[in-house]
Amino acid sequence: MELKKLENVKVKCDFVGCNNMADYSVSIRRGIFGGTTDICLDCLKELYSLCGKELIPQSPPNMLRKKEKEYAEERAD
Numbered sequence: 602m603e604l605k606k607l608e609n610v611k612v613k614c615d616f617v618g619c620n621n622m623a624d625y626s627v628s629i630r631r632g633i634f635g636g637t638t639d640i641c642l643d644c645l646k647e648l649y650s651l652c653g654k655e656l657i658p659q660s661p662p663n664m665l666r667k668k669e670k671e672y673a674e675e676r677a678d
C-alpha cells in the first residue's frame with residue numbers, strides 16, 4: 602500500500618458522505634488486483650485517530666492495571 606500526496610489533481614474524496622476534494626491517494630496492489638482510493642486530509646486524520654485507538658491494544662497503563670488485577674487475584678486465593 603502506498604500513500605501519495607496529490608499535487609495539482611482535482612478529485613473528490615472517495616469516502617461516503619464527504620464532499621471535500623482529496624488531498625491524498627492511497628494506492629493498493631494485491632497481485633493483479635489494484636486500485637486507488639482518494640482521501641481528503643480531514644478523513645485521513647479521522648482514520649488515523651481511529652487506527653491509533655484500534656492498533657495499540659496494550660498501552661503501558663493498561664498493562665500495569667492488568668498486573669495489579671492479577672496480583673490482587675493471587676492475594677485473594
Ligand SMILES: [Zn+2]
Pocket residue numbers: 614615616619620621640641642643644645
Ligand atoms: Zn473526505
